[in-house]
Amino acid sequence: MRPDQTTQSKRPSLAVEIAGIRLRNPVMPASGTFGYGEEYAPFLDLEDIGAIVTKGLSLKPKAGNPTPRIAETISGMLNAIGLQNVGIDAFKKHKIPFLRTLNTPVIANFFGNTLEEYGEVAERLEDIPEIVAAELNISCPNVKQGGIVFGTDPKAASEVVRLVRSKLSKPLIVKLTPNVTDITVVARAVEEAGADAICCINTLTGMSIDIRTRKPRLANRTGGLSGPAIRPIAVRMVHQVVQAVSLPVIGVGGIVRAMDALEFLIAGATAVQVGTANFVDPSAMITIINGIEEFCIEEGIDDINQLIGSLR
């Protein structure tokens, strides 16, 4: 456990608030990189991080894509897991009992294969008291609209957010895809549709080819690029979104060290998510939290909120 914050009087306050949820610090895992929390329990104290964010949940269990599902790239990785998950009911039955024991807010990331499914999952999440907020992943193809991704079309994004909003009284975080011409258009659309916070970015679509076999390295051919390679793009988009909407923003994309997280906070993110870095170092989030605290001390900042959005 991180040393108790109350014993030393001079320690800066790292607490932040996102859409009414108070987090002890602004660092949480990115969906899909931390399982359902329990997978990482042997490696860090789950009560030291700001929140837990689950793997993306759907109405029914989802099998995901054929393998290979992952490939390493330069300073990044491609994944095409295909949103494999146990489904919302099994999640409630098998994963909630463990999460319930923790004094850490749990955010459920979720998605649907159709508009209706998004709504149905939202309804079930509403009924799970241990879930303090929902993170809506709109990076899934909208089957009805010819497979375009909900999150790339401001109208479709708006529609799904409106529906989910109508089913959910809990704080609603909407997670945006970076694979768009202008992320601020989508951000504004989801703000108007009732989102309480925005999380960005999801992965950038990429491809890697094995030159000997002449086949894509992923069975799914393309996959999502994550890791340090994408950080400059993520920082730019977070900065843009912060300017464009008045909602709190959670920054994600390529954070590995405290200084990476600080870039996002200075750009205006109220909190950050750590994804791929969990694979590299299971206690990465703890190192990051400690590093943020040290930075605040060095810079004479006694409340992290003074740092947020302090970009000149």
Add this chain to the structure above:
Amino acid sequence: MRPDQTTQSKRPSLAVEIAGIRLRNPVMPASGTFGYGEEYAPFLDLEDIGAIVTKGLSLKPKAGNPTPRIAETISGMLNAIGLQNVGIDAFKKHKIPFLRTLNTPVIANFFGNTLEEYGEVAERLEDIPEIVAAELNISCPNVKQGGIVFGTDPKAASEVVRLVRSKLSKPLIVKLTPNVTDITVVARAVEEAGADAICCINTLTGMSIDIRTRKPRLANRTGGLSGPAIRPIAVRMVHQVVQAVSLPVIGVGGIVRAMDALEFLIAGATAVQVGTANFVDPSAMITIINGIEEFCIEEGIDDINQLIGSLR
């Protein structure tokens, strides 16, 4: 100079054709990373590479952005040079005399600040016989349309290509920006508007923040991300564009080694451009050409065209 291809009978043919221009091999520099060619003459034989591509040219000399203009990122770099260039007239006067002495095709990259300017530069390029083809950079903001970038709007892209086409009989390569939701839409638009080839990708917009000064590392705040970090995104987009249009495609983005170039060729690019890697190693293109040749020998390929688009 690379060993003469005619002395050994078994050497594979690396020659490719793009929009009627024959290149001795498919490797050329990316615009803006090779100056006007002469800067790199001390380090490699300019007659060994497939073509020379100039820094982006405009009607009048352009001063570019304030400094700092570059920042290193993880496996990449950000630049906001701001298209500083000598202008088309000075180019003709001071740079062409050197380029004329070379037996290597010269491709002029160009842009305009307005639609009209694009047209005027095209007219001047038409009149420079040493220029065998023009590469149209449509990543500049369209002032009339509220600063949106020509290349992110299929209509604007189509309009500028149509205008340039009407002024230019030489082969016209259109260079696309990756900062779009669906690059195939823009690719199809420029194909219809009369492009002879497509080059992709330009840089991805990114940002990096100095956490101590809390200022962006670039004076221009944001810049273009290039280098190995973006390669999976570039390969994906090249693959998409190859599927979407029937024009030859030049692949660019993060190529450092022969195997990187081969990924693009296998994905369907007829030729490749090497950008940031020139800074890292001024003879990078030669190493890449030799590596492509070796690969062909190892794989029993006697004509590089057999490899192009061979993705399974």
Add this chain to the structure above:
Amino acid sequence: MKNYRTKIISNQEISPGYYRMRILAPGFGKKARSGQFVMFRVQRSLPPLLRRPFGIFRTGFLPPDCDDMPPTEYVEILYKRVGRGTTIMAELHEGDRVELLGPLGNGFDLTSSGGEKILVGGGIGLVPLYMLASELVDNNSVRLLMGGRTRDDILAVTEFERLGVETYVSTDDGSLGEEGLVTQVLERKLQKYPDAEVFACGPMPMLKAVREKCLEYQAPLQVSLEEFMACGVGACLGCVVKGVGHTDETPSYLCTCTAGPVFKAEHLDWTGLGNNDSECGGCS
């Protein structure tokens, strides 16, 4: 299961392209079972970005440097230099700082009663078999059938022999032991010992051939698999294989890192295995 931030004790090339690394790891041995693995990384080194999975060859103790000190506990891995990560590893020295996540995964199931145990290893696939053999030798008659392309791919055989394991070597080119495939030897052994239990680790074509033979002779088989891994702890879902009965409608995906890497052959959907013919080394 823990992340050891630790140091290399030694790192040597033991055969062309094969290396043996000992890493300081107090308390590791008590937790580790045969068939488990570790996720390895050079500390503070990016790239490569992701950790690399390696089987546990053995754990042990070095005599203390001086009388009053406790002995030094280590974990030992054997690895083949194939791509970017293992090339960097091959250049490491005593004292270099590394990180080790482990022990991870499910080991071999040793609950069946004593008897004939046949261990089949292909190349670097022998790694998990050494600890297995040392756990089996007391109550079983253990045989190791070791295959490789050439003599260079045959590793650590004398160490198995020192445990009291009978070893049979075959190489594709006959440069050591019998010429031919390890499954030839396996077939003879299965004919001779109809009640034998088989444990195998090696390249997928070998595992498939071993499985065919075990089906034919109705011998129980456990295999240790390799899949691309990002996390090693069941969180990323990158390392799955299809379980028996997998269909597109009723999918069954098992994580190699938590449900495996050791599986009972009958729990796997063998048709889907080994279609991943990507050659790596491309991400550097």
Add this chain to the structure above:
Amino acid sequence: MKNYRTKIISNQEISPGYYRMRILAPGFGKKARSGQFVMFRVQRSLPPLLRRPFGIFRTGFLPPDCDDMPPTEYVEILYKRVGRGTTIMAELHEGDRVELLGPLGNGFDLTSSGGEKILVGGGIGLVPLYMLASELVDNNSVRLLMGGRTRDDILAVTEFERLGVETYVSTDDGSLGEEGLVTQVLERKLQKYPDAEVFACGPMPMLKAVREKCLEYQAPLQVSLEEFMACGVGACLGCVVKGVGHTDETPSYLCTCTAGPVFKAEHLDWTGLGNNDSECGGCS
């Protein structure tokens, strides 16, 4: 101007955080002039992605290993460990493979007639001044005014003295030489030698102060600048500074790598200089 794919001859810490590296470079000395620089990279190492620029401290020859061999020509750089690249460099050893692009840029202009030459160095900024001094000493009276924060930042003074250069040291904390800024010393010297020509290299605030003094005393000044560089050869246009008379309407940008790094003070637009207060080390 060439890309040397070569090896390190030696690499030592000479003061806390400062290193001296000698790199094998046959034929380099004949081409290099004082004030020029090299772009350095560890061979085949990405990251860091970009090369790092370093001034040429000197070139020289080591005695041959054996009588019949030619002497070994080297180029020597002095560098300060500040960020990612220089941290990696500090860990390199004899024999490690590196690449050196150079000699690059415009050196000092030595065409003015003999007389009093005052060299002003701040910290690691003394690097280009050593070769300059060695070129000047024969026909001029050369003085080095060397400033730094503490004594640790004062480098290579004895080497200048060995050339016959009179040296004056000042440190901010008085831990070596005079306490205070190097410009104090400069002012005294300019009063004493009204015809002196000044050459300066160091942090921008120091250069600005030096320029003020030189303006005041009408002493000609050449400065060596540092800007972020990607290519080092005039191709990327990343390293520009504003030339005198620069306005937004009639912009004048000069490449530090080709028009510089040494500029005559009167050719620069000093108002625009040094606004780049980014601290680096952030790209690792």
